[in-house]
Amino acid sequence: MSAPNPVRLIQPRRHRDARGWLEESYVDDRLRTLGIxxxxxxDNHSFSKAVLTLRGLHFQTPPYQQDKLVRCVRGRIFDVxxxxxRGSPTYGHWVGAELSAENxxxxxxxxxxxxxxxxxxxxxxxxxxxxxxxxPDHEGGIRWDDPxxxxxxxxxxxxxxxxxxxxxxxxxxxxxxxxxxYDQRPLLPIEPENI
Numbered sequence: 001m002s003a004p005n006p007v008r009l010i011q012p013r014r015h016r017d018a019r020g021w022l023e024e025s026y027v028d029d030r031l032r033t034l035g036i037x038x039x040x041x042x043d044n045h046s047f048s049k050a051v052l053t054l055r056g057l058h059f060q061t062p063p064y065q066q067d068k069l070v071r072c073v074r075g076r077i078f079d080v081x082x083x084x085x086r087g088s089p090t091y092g093h094w095v096g097a098e099l100s101a102e103n104x105x106x107x108x109x110x111x112x113x114x115x116x117x118x119x120x121x122x123x124x125x126x127x128x129x130x131x132x133x134x135x136p137d138h139e140g141g142i143r144w145d146d147p148x149x150x151x152x153x154x155x156x157x158x159x160x161x162x163x164x165x166x167x168x169x170x171x172x173x174x175x176x177x178x179x180x181x182y183d184q185r186p187l188l189p190i191e192p193e194n195i
Contacts (some may be wrong), residue, residue: 056116075124
């Protein structure tokens with residue numbers, strides 16, 4: 001039996017009735033059944049006013065590396081992760097998924113991966129849990145448009161995303177000295193897993 005994919009696309013159950021629906025968005029026992037036993041330490045909530053706002057590709061280095069559990073609670077985003085684990089056969093490869101308030105999906109991203117998202121609608125809100133507190137001296141990133149990674153962002157041709165000044169100047173993956181070890185789990189295509 002092969003090791004599970006390190007990145008997991010999670011589909012929480014929604015209990016619907018005439019009023020709408022109820023979702024248990026975080027139940028640690030259910031995540032453990034998928035092999036996710038992360039203890040989360042902080043919740044972050046971002047708001048992006050403009051469509052095609054891009055945040056990332058970001059990560060934190062050891063000893064403040066972060067596992068993340070990301071969900072979109074308003075609008076839609078294209079969420080992306082890039083494998084940064086040294087020695088990984090999928091180093092520099094990426095996977096992405098659409099997360100939205102409508103589909104309720106969540107993306108679990110373990111440390112060793114850069115993370116970014118692109119808003120597909122105005123006024124998008126994203127909530128994510130992280131396993132380590134924010135440590136500005138340990139934050140890093142790679143360019144959103146790095147040609148060696150070649151993320152296929154769902155943007156009209158010739159359009160540029162709205163970026164933070166810091167994200168405009170992030171370095172390329174070429175020459176990156178990764179502090180993240182490979183754990184013998186290659187990055188695989190992601191499919192929703194029900195919890």
